[in-house]
Amino acid sequence: MAKLTIDDLKKIKEKSNKETSLRHGDANIKITVHMGTCGIAAGAREVMNALMEEMAEADRQDIRVVTSGCMGMCSSEPNVTVETEGAEPIVYRDMDSNKMRQVFKRHVLLGEVQTAFALARM
Amino acid sequence: MRELSLHILDIAENGITAGADCIHIFITEARSADRLKIVIRDNGKGLPPEKLDKITDPFVTTRTTRRVGLGLPLLAAAARRCDGDLTVDTKPDEGTEVTATFQCSHIDRAPMGDIAATITTLIMGNPDIDFVYTHMIDGNDFSLDTREIKKDMPDLSLTDPVVIHHLTDSIRSSLRQLESDKDERGE
Numbered sequence: 001m002a003k004l005t006i007d008d009l010k011k012i013k014e015k016s017n018k019e020t021s022l023r024h025g026d027a028n029i030k031i032t033v034h035m036g037t038c039g040i041a042a043g044a045r046e047v048m049n050a051l052m053e054e055m056a057e058a059d060r061q062d063i064r065v066v067t068s069g070c071m072g073m074c075s076s077e078p079n080v081t082v083e084t085e086g087a088e089p090i091v092y093r094d095m096d097s098n099k100m101r102q103v104f105k106r107h108v109l110l111g112e113v114q115t116a117f118a119l120a121r122m
Numbered sequence: 123m124r125e126l127s128l129h130i131l132d133i134a135e136n137g138i139t140a141g142a143d144c145i146h147i148f149i150t151e152a153r154s155a156d157r158l159k160i161v162i163r164d165n166g167k168g169l170p171p172e173k174l175d176k177i178t179d180p181f182v183t184t185r186t187t188r189r190v191g192l193g194l195p196l197l198a199a200a201a202r203r204c205d206g207d208l209t210v211d212t213k214p215d216e217g218t219e220v221t222a223t224f225q226c227s228h229i230d231r232a233p234m235g236d237i238a239a240t241i242t243t244l245i246m247g248n249p250d251i252d253f254v255y256t257h258m259i260d261g262n263d264f265s266l267d268t269r270e271i272k273k274d275m276p277d278l279s280l281t282d283p284v285v286i287h288h289l290t291d292s293i294r295s296s297l298r299q300l301e302s303d304k305d306e307r308g309e
Contacts, residue, residue, distance in 0.1 A: 002262065002263060002264045002265070002296060002299070002300065003264070003265050003266070004264075004265070004266045004271070004289075004292060004293070004296070008292050009271060009274065009275050009278060010275075011288075012278070012285060012288040012289060012292060013275060013277075013278050013285075015284070015288050016278075016282060016284045016285045016288060033247065035131070035132075035135055035243075035247065036132075036135070037132050037192045037193040037196065038192075040123070040128050040131055040132045040135075041123050041128065041132075041196075045128060045131060045236075045239055045240065045243055048239075048243045048246075048247070049239055049243070052242075052246060052283050052286055052287065053283075053287070055283035056283035056284045056286070056287045059284075064281075065246060065247065065281075065283075066247055066248075067135070067243070067246075067247030067248065069135065069139055
């Protein structure tokens with residue numbers, strides 16, 4: 001049976017060690033990608049992929065990415081919520097890979113809320 | 123859904139919502155027999171019998187945020203239009219097993235799509251849940267078990283985006299290997 005072998009894992013670990021510094025500290029930014037049936041059908045997995053790539057590039061240990069279910073606003077999926085400490089959560093609507101990259105670079109990293117993509121303040 | 127792997131992501135998320143801490147995903151592609159089987163099993167709280175009867179009725183859902191549940195009905199429709207079927211086996215407090223079958227070559231069968239992205243999205247988005255993924259193509263198989271990874275490499279963080287990136291690549295190349303093993307045998 002072919003398996004993800006220990007060797008594969010060691011290689012992954014070696015590569016990862018080269019590319020990332022030691023991660024420590026608590027997360028104070030949380031990004032939620034909503035992954036209900038509606039979100040997935042509308043492209044949430046692609047949004048998540050783009051976000052993972054940006055995260056890998058940014059190498060920030062204070063950002064946490066989670067998935068959650070549908071929040072009842074299916075017509076505006078894919079929805080992404082960005083919560084930063086000390087600020088109101090922002091829900092973004094109709095996301096795609098490019099919008100996700102922009103939100104990550106501008107809002108998450110620089111603190112500039114991208115109001116053009118925002119659904120509402122929560 | 124455009125890809126079967128998106129259905130898999132969706133049904134696996136159902137299991138997580140049901141309180142599971144381990145999700146099994148089995149994909150069996152028996153191309154010689156022209157059948158494709160997808161099984162998603164969770165160890166969550168299971169479904170009450172009265173819900174099971176109406177499992178593919180979109181207007182029956184356990185959710186509270188809206189009154190329509192489309193995940194299972196969509197997968198059932200996808201399977202049934204490809205000369206296949208969907209069955210749900212559930213036991214209270216033990217879990218639920220969803221099985222979808224397809225005729226592999228059916229013109230309406232959606233492609234498997236990016237299954238590696240589905241698996242790593244699940245792993246990254248749900249750090250407290252274990253995933254066991256087994257993919258079999260005509261007798262050759264590939265498996266990944268996050269319980270084993272956590273045991274063998276306790277200091278490897280499975281939510282680290284860089285690790286996830288390499289893991290996705292690793293799954294993709296293993297699946298390509300499965301395909302080429304099959305071709306070499308002349309099947």
